Amino acid sequence: xxxxxxxxxxxxxxxxxxxxxxxxxxxxxxxxxxxxxxxxxxxxxxxxxxxxxxxxxxxxxxxxxxxxxxxxxxxxxxxxxxxxxxxxxxxxxxxxxxxxxxxxxxxxxxxxxxxxxxxxxxxxxxxxxxxxxxxxxxxxxxxxxxxxxxxxxxxxxxxxxxxxxxxxxxxxxxxxxxxxxxxxxxxxxxxxxxxxxxxxxxxxxxxxxxxxxxxxxxxxxxxxxxxxxxxxxxxxxxxxxxxxxxxxxxxxxxxxxxxxxxxxxxxxxxxxxxxxxxxxxxxxxxxxxxxxxxxxxxxxxxxxxxxxxxxxxxxxxxxxxxxxxxxxxxxxxxxxxxxxxxxxxxxxxxxxxxxxxxxxxxxxxxxxxxxxxxxxxxxxxxxxxxxxxxxxxxxxxxxxxxxxxxxxxxxxxxxxxxxxxxxxxxxxxxxxxxxxxxxxxxxxxxxxxxxxxxxxxxxxxxxxxxxxxxxxxxxxxxxxxxxx
Amino acid sequence: xxxxxxxxxxxxxxxxxxxxxxxxxxxxxxxxxxxxxxxxxxxxxxxxxxxxxxxxxxxxxxxxxxxxxxxxxxxxxxxxxxxxxxxxxxxxxxxxxxxxxxxxxxxxxxxxxxxxxxxxxxxxxxxxxxxxxxxxxxxxxxxxxxxxxxxxxxxxxxxxxxxxxxxxxxxxxxxxxxxxxxxxxxxxxxxxxxxxxxxxxxxxxxxxxxxxxxxxxxxxxxxxxxxxxxxxxxxxxxxxxxxxxxxxxxxxxxxxxxxxxxxxxxxxxxxxxxxxxxxxxxxxxxxxxxxxxxxxxxxxxxxxxxxxxxxxxxxxxxxxxxxxxxxxxxxxxxxxxxxxxxxxxxxxxxxxxxxxxxxxxxxxxxxxxxxxxxxxxxxxxxxxxxxxxxxxxxxxxxxx
Ligand SMILES: Cc1cc2nc3c(=O)[nH]c(=O)nc-3n(C[C@H](O)[C@H](O)[C@H](O)COP(=O)(O)OP(=O)(O)OC[C@H]3O[C@@H](n4cnc5c(N)ncnc54)[C@H](O)[C@@H]3O)c2cc1C
Numbered sequence: 001x002x003x004x005x006x007x008x009x010x011x012x013x014x015x016x017x018x019x020x021x022x023x024x025x026x027x028x029x030x031x032x033x034x035x036x037x038x039x040x041x042x043x044x045x046x047x048x049x050x051x052x053x054x055x056x057x058x059x060x061x062x063x064x065x066x067x068x069x070x071x072x073x074x075x076x077x078x079x080x081x082x083x084x085x086x087x088x089x090x091x092x093x094x095x096x097x098x099x100x101x102x103x104x105x106x107x108x109x110x111x112x113x114x115x116x117x118x119x120x121x122x123x124x125x126x127x128x129x130x131x132x133x134x135x136x137x138x139x140x141x142x143x144x145x146x147x148x149x150x151x152x153x154x155x156x157x158x159x160x161x162x163x164x165x166x167x168x169x170x171x172x173x174x175x176x177x178x179x180x181x182x183x184x185x186x187x188x189x190x191x192x193x194x195x196x197x198x199x200x201x202x203x204x205x206x207x208x209x210x211x212x213x214x215x216x217x218x219x220x221x222x223x224x225x226x227x228x229x230x231x232x233x234x235x236x237x238x239x240x241x242x243x244x245x246x247x248x249x250x251x252x253x254x255x256x257x258x259x260x261x262x263x264x265x266x267x268x269x270x271x272x273x274x275x276x277x278x279x280x281x282x283x284x285x286x287x288x289x290x291x292x293x294x295x296x297x298x299x300x301x302x303x304x305x306x307x308x309x310x311x312x313x314x315x316x317x318x319x320x321x322x323x324x325x326x327x328x329x330x331x332x333x334x335x336x337x338x339x340x341x342x343x344x345x346x347x348x349x350x351x352x353x354x355x356x357x358x359x360x361x362x363x364x365x366x367x368x369x370x371x372x373x374x375x376x377x378x379x380x381x382x383x384x385x386x387x388x389x390x391x392x393x394x395x396x397x398x399x400x401x402x403x404x405x406x407x408x409x410x411x412x413x414x415x416x417x418x419x420x421x422x423x424x425x426x427x428x429x430x431x432x433x434x435x436x437x438x439x440x441x442x443x444x445x446x447x448x449x450x451x452x453x454x455x456x457x458x459x460x461x462x463x464x465x466x467x468x469x470x471x472x473x474x475x476x477x478x479x480x481x482x483x484x
Numbered sequence: 485x486x487x488x489x490x491x492x493x494x495x496x497x498x499x500x501x502x503x504x505x506x507x508x509x510x511x512x513x514x515x516x517x518x519x520x521x522x523x524x525x526x527x528x529x530x531x532x533x534x535x536x537x538x539x540x541x542x543x544x545x546x547x548x549x550x551x552x553x554x555x556x557x558x559x560x561x562x563x564x565x566x567x568x569x570x571x572x573x574x575x576x577x578x579x580x581x582x583x584x585x586x587x588x589x590x591x592x593x594x595x596x597x598x599x600x601x602x603x604x605x606x607x608x609x610x611x612x613x614x615x616x617x618x619x620x621x622x623x624x625x626x627x628x629x630x631x632x633x634x635x636x637x638x639x640x641x642x643x644x645x646x647x648x649x650x651x652x653x654x655x656x657x658x659x660x661x662x663x664x665x666x667x668x669x670x671x672x673x674x675x676x677x678x679x680x681x682x683x684x685x686x687x688x689x690x691x692x693x694x695x696x697x698x699x700x701x702x703x704x705x706x707x708x709x710x711x712x713x714x715x716x717x718x719x720x721x722x723x724x725x726x727x728x729x730x731x732x733x734x735x736x737x738x739x740x741x742x743x744x745x746x747x748x749x750x751x752x753x754x755x756x757x758x759x760x761x762x763x764x765x766x767x768x769x770x771x772x773x774x775x776x777x778x779x780x781x782x783x784x785x786x787x788x789x790x791x792x793x794x795x796x797x798x799x800x801x802x803x804x805x806x807x808x809x810x811x812x813x814x815x816x817x818x819x820x821x822x823x824x825x826x827x828x829x830x831x832x833x834x835x836x837x838x839x840x841x842x843x844x845x846x847x848x849x850x851x852x853x854x855x856x857x858x859x860x861x862x863x864x865x866x867x868x869x870x871x872x873x874x875x876x877x878x879x880x881x882x883x884x
Contacts (some may be wrong), residue, residue, distance in 0.1 A: 119783045459865075
């Protein structure tokens with residue numbers, strides 16, 4: 001287990017009252033909604049950023065907004081930190097608890113409350129999975145656009161926490177562009193409604209502020225999201241190039257041509273090999289880089305767009321062009337891409353970076369990424385959303401070797417700094433969590449961080465909500481008073 | 485007094501000075517949208533107009549950065565040269581607000597302006613990637629960046645967009661742009677009642693034809709569009725944009741699906757451009773009066789219900805954009821804010837913004853939707869975190 005990233009020291013006053021706190025919580029929640037047996041707490045000790053883990057004090061699994069509110073009100077009154085949790089698929093450690101925290105998990109709040117086709121909205125409890133929304137809306141001909149690869153498991157509350165994206169965000173935007181309203185439980189238990197089925201805020205855009213706030217401004221208990229009519233058809237085309245540079249230049253040219261595909265996904269050679277070995281998608285193994293470009297629309301529209309896109313690829317010396325003749329072929333192309341993380345996990349431990357860079361910097365950053373990782377004696381596979389510059393280098397290492405684990409983290413940090421220096425940012429969709437927290441100073445000045453922290457304090461003056469995340473610990477105003 | 489900083493550093497110094505002396509500043513560009521919000525007292529006006537110019541524009545990346553005081557016209561001209569545009573179709577407020585001068589790009593984002601395409605492509609805030617601003621303590625800060633995907637820290641970009649100069653002085657904005665669609669067409673359904681129109685507009689949005697504009701123009705306003713050239717006595721307009729073949733295919737499908745609703749007409753690219761500009765700029769109510777004008781945002785299916793409920797009690801004239809969810813409402817005499825807001829709550833919620841009224845009416849009506857007490861307290865705390873001395877347009881967005 002890695003130790004490089006610190007957590008806030010647990011509050012002694014909280015730890016010493018553990019038994020009393022659990023007794024109090026059991027008055028607020030039905031018995032099946034409270035977890036405190038240390039063995040049963042284990043599933044909550046980490047998220048998908050598995051190199052760090054902490055057992056929480058207890059886990060509350062409320063059934064409804066009123067119970068969320070009651071638990072928050074209690075924790076607020078007694079100065080107990082709270083870590084909101086959806087499905088725990090965060091790749092940045094956003095949902096990892098700490099010893100003095102009560103986790104509030106939304107998994108029991110998983111009902112789709114309403115699909116409103118006339119207004120194209122879905123209203124759901126926060127623990128509903130991303131995919132469940134599209135499945136429910138699908139019967140009526142609609143879907144929910146942001147589609148993180150983890151969509152089978154991750155919750156809409158977690159998506160809002162991380163402003164999640166997905167392969168199809170190039171055309172439809174990320175969570176914040178598809179979120180219409182939330183029911184938000186503030187740290188003191190007050191319930192407020194932000195937005196609704198209408199557009200825009202009547203006052204300040206607090207909804208926009210809450211989206212991507214990593215569980216630090218309140219707990220989302222319900223959400224209203226925008227639905228879109230399903231396109232008539234969708235068709236991916238697969239391109240193989242000799243080099244990543246050619247593929248990168250092709251991406252830039254497609255975007256510049258004015259065509260907006262729904263997705264442009266990129267894989268380098270190591271990623272192709274890993275995915276092909278796992279998914280048998282029929283990816284060409286004699287190429288250095290691969291693009292999956294997907295277009296949507298009616299048959300003639302897709303045909304016209306694909307024709308232009310293929311012509312652009314040819315200008316960039318494309319080696320393999322695979323257009324699909326059937327839905328099965330299309331699904332196979334995507335299967336390889338969507339299983340990339342899983343497939344990588346089978347051959348090695350990995351950490352997944354998430355920096356975003358301006359499109360013009362893609363080739364340079366890819367090249368430097370390879371050099372940086374090689375410099376640490378490790379391997380890297382790149383698979384990412386190229387159309388919006390959101391890179392995902394997967395750094396492969398052996399978690400049982402502490403030295404390799406440390407090197408992987410260091411290489412990751414170098415890569416993220418590179419992304420910032422190239423005009424980009426530390427994280428495009430996975431969030432800061434604990435993983436990138438200590439790099440925040442590389443992107444922001446102290447004054448900028450201070451301003452963000454002060455806005456955070458307008459919601460949570462005592463720093464109780466997910467306090468070890470996002471902001472470097474040394475700069476946190478509550479830091480000195482929290483030590484045990 | 486008017487303050488015209490020529491650099492961001494100078495603006496920051498002016499703001500530090502104002503904070504020290506408790507000088508209240510009205511922030512703005514050329515003031516074409518100065519009519520927004522509650523009337524408030526200011527000791528000086530701080531304008532961005534000298535901070536002008538496109539800082540960076542890479543058409544291939546579809547991203548532009550510009551200083552806040554850059555005229556919108558200059559931005560749109562530069563984009564047009566590369567066949568690109570602002571996706572959110574910003575409304576020109578001058579005709580209805582009776583203001584003059586050149587709108588600035590900073591003002592567009594500060595007021596989170598949008599137009600007909602908003603209901604599918606987002607508002608200004610959705611295109612805004614990053615900004616530079618000066619907070620109430622005179623610190624120059626950046627938020628967001630130049631990239632489309634970014635969850636690095638709190639999204640202050642969204643907070644500043646639509647804050648109407650009450651949270652920070654925006655000095656530079658970086659935003660995403662889109663290619664101009666090759667062509668556009670409008671399918672017009674004639675003679676629908678408001679409720680039928682709402683159904684037809686919802687039906688259109690359930691089709692995979694990518695409608696990018698959806699408005700209903702009742703008889704009282706219909707003749708004010710296209711110089712009276714729209715057919716029938718009421719017009720429900722549906723816009724489609726894209727490559728030529730796609731537009732004609734999709735328009736055909738749309739017509740086939742909706743022709744049972746009423747007589748159908750198709751408008752070409754030229755008329756489409758004019759019609760949607762008139763809808764965007766609320767042409768029928770650009771009437772050189774100060775009759776109260778409301779911009780009401782509700783769920784699309786609630787728009788016509790709200791109007792039906794109000795008709796019984798007030799003299800109003802209306803038309804609908806955003807599939808019925810944006811209701812433009814001109815009152816005969818008084819703003820009737822209480823009545824309107826009660827009716828909005830009764831039909832499922834939303835908000836009403838008073839864009840225009842006599843000085844007397846403005847003094848007694850909250851221009852922005854009053855927030856529930858817990859939310860109002862939260863908004864006030866947020867404001868205090870950015871502008872602790874409360875020198876930026878104090879009271880402009882606060883409730884009454
Ligand atoms: C294999 C794999 C693939 C992935 N692919 C993608 C991808 O393509 N795109 C992408 O963007 N992400 C991706 N992710 C990351 C992750 O799935 C997303 O961040 C997701 O949104 C997290 O949802 P969750 O329900 O698991 O939330 P959690 O991990 O439980 O929590 C995430 C954050 O949100 C907060 N939070 C959770 N619920 C709430 C709530 N109700 N109210 C307030 N705060 C809350 C938590 O405190 C935490 O900070 C992937 C992860 C994995 C493991």
